[in-house]
Amino acid sequence: MEASGDQHGAAVLQALRRRNPHLRAWGVGGPALRRGGLRAIAHAETLSAMGVGDVLRHVPRLLRLRQHLLHLARRRPPALALLCDAPDFNLPLGHRLRLRATPVVMLVAPQAWAWRPERARTMPDEVDLLLTLFPFEPAFFRRYGVPTEFIGHPLATRRLTRSPDSPPTLALLPGSRPAELQRHLPVMLQARRRLEQLLPTNTTVLAAAPTLDPRHIHDLLGSAHQDVEVLSGARAALQRASLAIVVSGTASLEAALAEVPAVVVYRTDRLTWEIGRRLVKTPHIAMPNILHDGPRLFPELLQRDVTPARIVQAARExxxxAPSIGAGLRGVAAKLQPPPPWTEPAEHAAELIWEVIQRG
Known part of the structure; x- marks a missing residue:
């Protein structure tokens, strides 16, 4: 589970508890879900895997965990299973649970519209309802017979405003998983030194996801730890940023919603890259670019193009x-608002989930 999936799940759990204060929840979750009262059978951050090779190494442990969850569900059947993100783990689990008459709702759709569309064909057997964060997703999944509703994106309802008195600041958002941090932070730090001429500042902030080990961050920073201020989460970093270097994923969307000019980068292992570039069907990888009806809002650098020189070149661009992309960024934010009359995606999701529970 991504850090963002953990936060979305926690918000929905809180909204469900406002409807029923006696609601109890157990399962797999990250820090936000655990703070929200989830009785954790396993910690999501200990299961994080990136790339084909990394996933293969974790398969035995993931299969054991899935069997353990099914065993617990057999002993005490839940009123509903809420699956947050992690489709390769969760969708087979959903199928098995539905065979036992447990209703299943999935929060955050798999990106089957971008790659591996065959996943959508089996989803009618795996979920009773799919809740999506992006407005174009329901039409795609309904074509495959998946009951789907767009609830809005949580980030769009709590947008950031940069402090006007902040000095020019570079924000580094190197991802929420250890492998992402390892692959991206060193090259971001190298680019940072070259960006001093482009962005007259000695101020650099780094967004540390709650799923990352602070010691790992400190080790990768090395001597730069005296010059880089480590902040908790993307919001704190982007609130001060006038330019950001972000790993593709939720961070690029957060930068767009904060209207911070950003360079989007992504590296993965060679096997995953070779497989992915043959399967991915979209012209962009950054969600702001996918949502925008027009040319790219943010430049994208992938794999071997993620170098200090190319990052600086893209930052200059x-x-x-920046003055001309503001309207496009605001258009992205408008598309992600919850459908009327809802103002909060978590409340909309909780209402739809409660309807599924009541149907049994």
């Missing part, structure tokens, strides 16, 4: 275009 996005800063030059």
């Amino acid at each position: 996005v800063l030059r275009r």
